[in-house]
Amino acid sequence: MDISHCPLLMKPSVFSDGDLLLDGFIPLYDLNLQPETERFSFLHKPTLRSPASWDWSNYPYVLAFLFAIEEINKDIQLLPNLTLGFNIYNALNIDQKTLENILLWISGGNQAVPNYDCQKQKKSVAIIAGTRPEFLADIGSLLELYRIPQVTYGPFDPLLSDKEQFPSLYQMATEDKFLVHGVIHLLQHFDWTLVGFFGTAGIKGEQFLKELKAQMEKKDLCVVDEILLSNDWIRKAMLVKMPTGCQHISKVNVSIVYGDADIFIWMHIFMTACVLSSRVWIWAMESYVDLNKMNIRSHFHGSLSFSPQKREIPGFEHFVKTFNPSKYPEDVYTIKFWLDTFNCSFVGSVCGKLEDCPLNSTLEFMSGDTSLMTMSEPSYIIYNAVYAVVRALHDLLLAKTETESTSNANQPAFFSWKLHPFLKNIQFINSIGDHILLDGQRTSSQQFDVLTTVAVPAAHGFTSKVGEFVANGPNNQHLIINEEILEWPSDLTKPPQSVCTKRCGPGFKKVTNETHTCCFKCAVCPKGEISNKTDAEQCIQCSEQEYSNQERNFCLPKLVTYLAFEDPFGMALACTALCFSVLTAGVLWVFVKHQETPIVKANNRTLSYILLISLLLCFLCSFLFIGRPHPVTCILQQITFGLVFTVALSTVLAKTMVVLLAFKSMKPGRTMRWLLASGVSNYVIPSCTLVQVVICGIWLGLSPPFIDVDTRSEPRHLLIVCDKGSVTAFYCVLGYLGSLALVSFSLSYLVRNLPDAFNEAKFLTFSMLVFCSVWVTFLPVYHGAQGKLMVALEIFSILASSAGLLVCIFAPKCYIILIRPDKNSLKSLRNKMDPRRNAHF
Known part of the structure; x- marks a missing residue:
């Protein structure tokens, strides 16, 4: 028997009688549109149209609806002594036919007859409808005349939450607050920072885009190509040209698509026209959209989507396994579904039979799809919607029995508008433990499966799970992706890059x-x-x-460091100081050994001994600057340096004064002779040293040197140094030494040309010139030096200036003593003092 004999056109609804009725509107098929000549003509009676296409992907909604009613009728607590029947109407997605089946419901028959009422709807308690907000908005305005409660199972829509416009409408779906976060986590997982956006226009699409951009901005992600299309344009996409040219689409490799199933129509046209086979699409659908039914083929191979996780309701799997048309012989939808799925019918079917179906023919053995055993998100919402209405009805009947007598319990007088106060406050725990409320008030955690679309030969694309996104709140979210089973668009072997600029790596x-x-x-x-x-x-x-x-x-x-003896600088300076110390000690030994010779006596051997000892101490004090600083060595460094150099310079000053007084005393006058005889030069050293001792004492009393860590001089080292404490005191010490050197230089310069056999005035002048040159050079260089170099520079200045005094003053004398001893005699001295005798000889 041909399927066309099935009298479905005469029965546009499925009816099962009961004491009370629950009406459901589920989109199962579309009608052929009337020709343009008939559509708006009143000259001909409208002809009945056969279904143009069946959408069996929505049949699980019917199963959830029937399962909930069957459970309720078995529960003697919810509706005692009452049975719940149902009407199932097809919800047409065609704008011209939106109100057709609502008018059928109002008439109560199989045809929409104005002002006719078969009284069947008097037993209706509520209507469950839903997938498209436009459908709900259209029928909602009409149903408000009857104040019939409407519970929706479609995605949450803020427009339908307007209680002034839709006071009798209740949304079962929750407001999705985490889908945007799932998309953000997915973009971050693959480092996609620049993406396109395509969506449906309207408040929902604009709100989603606004929230998406706000969250992306927090994560430094960006959206380009913000294209919003109206639903009216999408449905006419096959009749008009594209609203935007391919040349205006940015060359991003990833795009987000937001909307319902209708947007696939336009996206298919867009993909075909622009040939973007290597682009990854992220489908952000608030409710489950069955990608398997879309004619996407290889265009969307490798695309990603989010789907709320399916629920396993106790008893539902057994219900599906045992479900067949024999349980509902008047259900023409189930009969048609069985014909299309198994190509058979049961005995007694209103559509006749093609072949007898086996007795164990159930959906358990349905090929190619095992998802019927669990509930998708819309099916789960329908299941909860039925229970929400029945629990509100239970509360209404309970309140009625407490206030009225139940003389006619079997046929109670019922008005559906009385359910509203109970529906507004309804809340309960369902069979899997979820807390159920209406109008998006539920705030439980959400879990999404991450699906990928895979194109297979000779078949439409199908989806497979590649991960999941769990959101237990705004601060407790995580995404898990199994990249090993991911497949990307056919042109790609790895995740594409979708960035404006490559990421800045560490550093x-x-x-x-x-x-x-x-x-x-x-x-x-x-x-x-x-x-x-x-x-x-x-x-x-x-x-x-x-x-x-x-x-x-x-x-x-940083490594701890200091000027150590093992360092090249430290070792060189230490060796230099040691060599000059030995040399100074050798000179001192020579002078002591030849202390009775004329040259030693003539140059005031006592002052020479003091000068050599002070120079020896100058060389040795350099060792205080080398090695790990210690509080004692930090104090001794500058104090010892200042005192021994003061002694050395005051000794040079005393020697200069002796030479000056010796020659000035030969001239008439008693003052110079008295100064020379009184030994005034012997007081120069202690008096000058005493002044330096006072300066050093004040330094130690106010701000003595201490150990410090220099973190800036050497980038990779912590330099342990001796901080001078008071910089002013340090420069006072240097200034005092400089003044002594300047006075010594001035006096020695005055006596440089005095005649004497062993006159050292010239050597004293030159030594002071070397000393002053070293320290004048030291000051600016020392200011610009850092770290070890600063310490090494001070040591070098000490050694250089000390060496200058040693060499300039004592080298000529050692030369005469050791190499020309013939000149170190009284005879040579007399010959040098009397030039005429030398001429005679």
């Missing part, structure tokens, strides 16, 4: 573009700063005890 920071936050430059972190994460906004300063490595992504601990 770099972002320098954002003023026009676009996703477009930026990467700048290397400066020395001493690091960035240890990707796309760092700012570099992190290392602590003073650390330094940045060469890659600028890690702080390394």
Whole structure:
């Protein structure tokens, strides 16, 4: 028997009688449209149209609806002594036919007859309808005349929450607050920072885009190609040209698509026209959209989508396994579904039979789809919607029995509008433990399956699970992706890049573009700063005890260092100081050994001994500057240096004064002779040294030197140094030494040409010139030096100036004593003092 004989056109609804009725509107088929000549003509009676196409992907909604009613009728507590029947109407998605089946419901028959009422709807308690908000908005305005409660199972829509416009409408779905976060996590997982957006126009699409952009901005992600299409245009997409040309679409590799199943029509046209086979699409659907029924083929191969996780309701799997048309012989929808699925019918079917179906023919053995055993999100919402209405009805009947007598319990007088106060406050725990409320008030956690679309030969694309996104609140979310089973568009072998600028790796920071936050430059972190994460906004300063490595992504601990004897600088300076110390000691030994010779006596051997000892101490004090600083050595460094140099310079000053007084006393006058005889030069050394002792004492009393750690001079080292404490006191010591040197230089310069066989005035002048030159050079260089170099420079100045005094003053004398002893005699002295005798000889 041909299927066309099935009298479905005469029965546009499925009816099962009961004491009370629950009406459901589920989209199962579309009608052929009337020709244009008949559509708006009143000259001909409208002809009945056969279904143009069946949408069996929505048949699980029917199963959930029937399962809930069957459970309720078995529960003697919910509706005692009452049975719940049902009407199932097809919800047409065609704008011209939106109200057709609602008018059938009002008439109560199989045809919409104005002003006719078969009284069947008098037993109706509520209507469950839903997938499209436009359908609900259209029928809602009409049903408000009857104040019939309407519970929706479609996605939550803020327009339908307007209680002034829709006071009798209740939304079962919750307001989705986490789908945007799931999309953000997915973009971050694959490092997609620049994506396109396509969506349906309207409040929902605009709100989703606004929330998406706000969350993306927090994560430095950007949206381009914000294309919003009206539902009216989408449904006429096959009749008009595309609203935007392919040349205006940015070359991003990832795009987000938001909307319902209708947007697939336009996306299919767009993909075909623009040939974007390598683009990854992320389908952000608030409710489950069956991608298997879409004619997507290879265009959307590798696309990703989010689907609420299916629920396993106790008893539902057994219900599906045992379900067949024999349980509902008047259900023409089930009969038609069985014919299309198994190509058979049961005995007694209103559509006749093709072949007898086996007795065990159930949906358990349905080929190619095992998802019927669990509830999808819309099916689960329908299941809860039925229970919400029945529990509100239970509360109504319970309240009625407490206030009225139940004389006619079997046929109670019932008005559906009385359910509203109970539906508004209904809340309960369902069979799997979820807390159910109406109008999006439920705030439980949400779990999404991450699906990928895979194109297979000779078949439409199908989806497979590749991960999941769990949101237990705004601060407790995580995404799990199994990349091993992911398949990408046919042109790709790995996840595509969808960025404006490649990410700044560790060691770099972002320098954002003023026009676009996703477009930026990467700048290397400066020395001493690091960035240890990707796309760092700012570099992190290392602590003073650390330094940045060469890659600028890690702080390394600085090594402790100081001017040690093992360092090349330290070793060279120590060897130099030791050599000059030995040399000074040798000179002192020569002078002591030849202390009775004329040259030693003539140059005041006592002052020479003092000068040599002080120079020896100058060389030795250099060792206080080398090695690990200690509080004692820090104090001794500058104090010893200042005192021994003061002794040395005051000794040179005393020697100069002796020479000056000796020659001035030969002239008439008693003052110079008295000064020479009184030994005034012997008081120069202690008096000058005493002044330096006072300066050093004040230094130690106010701000003595101490150990300090220099963290800036050497980037990779912590330099342990002796801080001078009072810089003013240090320069006072140097200034006093400089003044002594300047006075000594001035006096020696005055007596440089005095005649004498062993006159050392010239040597004293030259030694003071060397000394002053060293320390004048030292001051500016010392100010610009840092770290070990500063310490080494001070040691070098000590050694150089001391060596200058030693060499300039004592080298000529040692030459005469050791190499020309013939000149170190009284005879030579007399010959040099009397030139006429030399001429006679």
